Amino acid sequence: MSSMSGDGKKLLRSKGQKDSKTLSKKRWDQESDEKGYYYKITKANEEIKIEGQEIIDSMTDEERKILSSKSGTLHFKHLLALGSVRYKGNSKPVGVALVSDEDISVPVIDVLKNKETGIDVEKDISYRDVKAGEEFYLTYYEFMFLIIRDEYAGFLEANGDPYGAHFSPKLHAFMDKSRKEVKLPTPTINFAKGTGSIKTKENMFDIDELSPDGKWVIKPGFERFAPLVHNGRRRKRRGKKENESRGNIPYPVPTLRAIALQEELGLSRGKVKTRLTSEEELLKKGKDIIDSMDENQRKNLGSKSGTLHFVHSLGYPNKRGISKPIGVTLISDEDIQVPVIDIKKDNDTGIDPVNDITYRTVSAGEQFDISLYEFMYLIIRDEYAGFLGVDGNDRGAFFSPNLTPFFKGEKKLPIPYIGFDKNSKSDTSMVDIYLTTQANGVVVKSKYAAKFGPLFG
Structure with a gap:
C-alpha cells in the first residue's frame, strides 16, 4: 500500500x-x-x-x-x-x-x-x-x-x-x-x-434523487455521500436568524417550480422578459421570488395543499389505443375557484391567462373533473404551491411537469403530470372517460361528454 x-x-x-x-x-x-x-x-x-x-x-x-x-x-x-x-x-x-x-x-x-x-x-x-x-x-x-x-x-x-x-x-x-x-x-x-x-x-450516474416531497435524498448504496446532499443549503451558511431574516429557507422543488411558473405562464408578478432554458434557472427563479416575499406571503405557500385531494386520473386513448392521462378528478374541503380552459387548448396552442381562462365555483366536498392544463393552473397557486393530498397524506401528490420541450422552445407550455409519494397507491388509479364501440370507434362516456367530448369530434 x-x-x-x-x-x-x-x-x-x-x-x-x-x-x-x-x-x-x-x-x-x-x-x-x-x-x-x-x-x-x-x-x-x-x-x-x-x-x-x-x-x-x-x-x-x-x-x-x-x-x-x-x-x-x-x-x-x-x-x-x-x-x-x-x-x-x-x-x-x-x-x-x-x-x-x-x-x-x-x-x-x-x-x-x-x-x-x-x-x-x-x-x-x-x-x-x-x-x-x-x-x-x-x-x-x-x-x-x-x-x-x-x-x-x-x-x-x-x-x-x-x-x-x-x-x-x-x-x-x-x-x-x-x-x-x-x-x-x-x-x-x-x-x-x-x-x-x-x-x-x-x-455520469446521479447518486441522489428527488423524493415525493420534493427533497433531494441519496440513493441506496451511496449512503456515505449523504452529507453532500444539502437541498439548496450551503454547508457554510449564515446563522439561523440571518437566514430567516433574508428568507433563505429551503423549499421543496414542486413549490419552487410552482412559484416560478406563475410568472413564466403570465399569472402574476410581472411580464416574462426572457424564457428560461433549464430547470436550474427555474428553481433559482422560484427561490428568488420566495426570498422577495414578506413573511405572510411565505406562510401562505402550500397552506391549503391538505384541503385539496386527489381522487383518480382520467384517461383517454392514444394512437395505440392505450389510456393516457388527460385530466384528474379532485375534491376540496373548502369552496374553491377552479380554472376553466377550452379542452383543445394545449402546449401547442398556448394558453393566455387573460383571454383563455375563466373560473367556476365548486362547493366543498363536491368531486370535480378538470383537464391536466386546468390542474396546472390550479396547483401552482400559492396556497397549494405544487402539492395536494392523497391517501391521508397532505402532500401525497405533487405537480411534476415535463419541462424539457418548454425550455427548448418546442412547446409553448410545460406538459403537466402528477407525481405521487412512493407509499401512495393512488398513482395507478385511472378512470377511462371513453368507451370502445364494436366498430372499434371511441365515444366519450356521457358523464364526461360536455367537457371532453370536443376532443373526439
Missing part, C-alpha cells in the same frame, strides 16, 4: 500529470504526441513538471519500472454525480466508480474533507480492502490519493485503453502562495485526448 510520507507533498504535486516526461521516457516519448498527454503550459504546470521530473530522475531503474505498471488493472466505470448540485447545467461530479483486476486497498476519507479543510495523511486517511472485480466508489479526494500511487502514476483504463483516463488536477489556486486557504489541488478525471468528454450523461 502506497502512502504519502517524507516527500508526500512533492509526490502529490508531481504524480499523475499528463505531460509524458513525468513518466518513464522510454515508455512515453514515442506515444506522447499521439495520445496528447500534454498540459497547456502555465506557470503552475511548469513548476509541477520540473518537480516531478526531479523526483523521477532520482529514482532507480527498478523504481521507474513500477510507474503506471498497474494502470491497466484499474478500470473507470463512471463518474458519481449529484443532481441536486448543478454545474454549467449538468449534475456535479463528486466521485468515481472503479473496478480493479486485483485485490486492492483503497483510501477512506470523510466525504466533507476538501481543499479548504485539507487532509492529514496520518490522521484523516484509513484504508479498506476491495476484492478483484468488485465495483467500488470513491470520492474525488479518495481517488486522488489512490491514483498518485507509483503503480498507477495518474493513469487508469478507460475505453479499452490502459491509459485511457488520467488524473487531471486543477493546480493554480493550490500553487498560489497567497491562497493559504487552499490546501489541496482540485482533483478531476479526464479521458485521453481525442476520445471525447468524460462528463457526458453516459459516463
